[in-house]
Amino acid sequence: MEVKTLQNYINGEWVDSKSSDLEEVRNPARDELLCHVPLSTREEVDLAVKSAKDAFHDWRNTPPVTRARYLHRLIELMEENFDELSIIQSTEHGKTIDESRGETRRGIEMVEVATGIPSLMQGFNLEDIASGIDEYGIYQPLGVFCTLAPFNFPFMVPLWFFPFAIAAGNTFIVKSSPRTPMSQVKLFELLDDIALPPGVVNLVNGATDAANQLMEHPDIEGVTFVGSTPVGRIVYRKCGETGKRVIAQCGAKNFIVIMPDANLDSSMVSLMSSFFGNAGQRCLSGTNALVVGDDVFYKEFVDKFVDAASKIRVGDGLDESVQMGPLQNLASKERVAGVIEQGVKEGAKLLLDGRKLNLVGDVPEGCFLNPTVFGNVTPDMSLAREEIFGPVASILRASDLDEALKIMDANPYGNAGSIFTTSGKSARQFQHEADVGNVGVNIGIVAPMAFFPFSGRKDSFFGVTHGQGRDVIRFFTEIKVVIQRWF
């Protein structure tokens, strides 16, 4: 059977890339070739930017309420294609079908919030700053923006940005992840159906070269990026050098503090989802369980956690009985297996070894790992310090909440942190003192809704305003202050 090569979407048309540089997109659960993705040429990237730049003038002069109507039509199409969109994500990424449905839903929520642009981008004013003189601020779009999308939420993450950007009157280029580009292609088919003016949204397939070109391009006003911290630093630096706005949402090492008064039985489902959902490949995953309390409580927690993790059914995410899918590719699996080996060498206690595979159904072992749990992990071990991005949980101990917060604070990342407790006092102290952008109280995955910013601190975020909510509207607009007098 002929394997399809994905096309770019530039200036309102699907176009073949002239690139001979193709990469394979594979289903990690089945080790099947799904399609080829071209690494677009410099000319194609330039064409996308030109097309977006050319479209900007007319688009910014389109009334916000009209711009929002396009998005209303997109929501309808996304709902109609909900299942197909979700299945594509599971196929290209490996995540379970429920995880993909959650990703689709969250993507739709972004578009829903962006339709509120007539209210969201309103300015403010003051009459009579001096007698007969008024002053007001208006928010205006800036031009062409782009996003460099990650592999782990290939459908949703571009939607954190572009619906808001175009609703505000900007034009946009999505550079999808070459590892998981298919769900963006499907989304752009829907965008094509709503018949936005040519050039308002553009899709360019590619990898590092295309990303560099976009970051260096003089006609790009700003870049949004979601990915690892080392790459995020490069994006932040490059965009600074070329005077661009940037949102760089980066890596994480999220602590989950378990207080001795926590209701373990109620919490375990949430903890499993936090540590092993999306096979640990998300920046909001719990990775360090920081247990506060005595030996008896520690043992109780460890026994329950390991028992629950050992029961997780691993296999093809499209099988509805499966609770955790594979890593997205073989290299990721090998890297995570190396982390496990390193953890053993550093003296952590391997309580559950995910390298010993126990898979549901007839699937190749290729990209799979089962959940891994380490006990007796200390804050100085690489297991506790470095982002793993795989289904590996480390269990650490602290004598009290103050010590737990100190351990968290010493970690360079600050994306998210959660506390599991029945004490309002502990929860309040944690919320107040934890140096992280997103805080959970008895919540395993602290994923802010579309109408709140997706925060982040320390090495987990570079920039000023964040994705989603009012923050991202400010990112995609600039205020203009007008002082006015009439004679």
Added chain:
Amino acid sequence: MKLVTMAAVMSFVTKIEGDSEKFYQELAGKYPETEETFLSFAKQNKRNEKFIKQTYFGVITDTIEACYSFEGLDTGDYEFDADSDLGSTLTDIAKKALEIEDKIQAFYIRAAELSNSMMADVPRVLRKTAQKREDRKLKLKSILDKA
């Protein structure tokens, strides 16, 4: 079959509501004196499925524990024979319908208990659907009394 994910629970909801709908539609054709009641049941079956799925898919971003919540839910405990056995009397049919409703109600009650750690919308819609079965059972008992 063990149901361990919300995706599997949703598929089972489709099955039991669909089987039950077919069962009542067939009965409606067979027993004109209770046609209206049975057709209303069939219509409600369709609505139940739609309502449950609409609720779940509306909040799924906040129920990502969906993959981990349903240990201990076994379809074997709730499956039923939906053959309407058109040769039976109305009394037999009503008894059979009551058995089916008991099983479906028990399923929703258990699924609601197990999904308590999710967003409240999910267990609430499951409990509501179980409650609707209570009304239906009263109507079936009334048919039984009259038969």
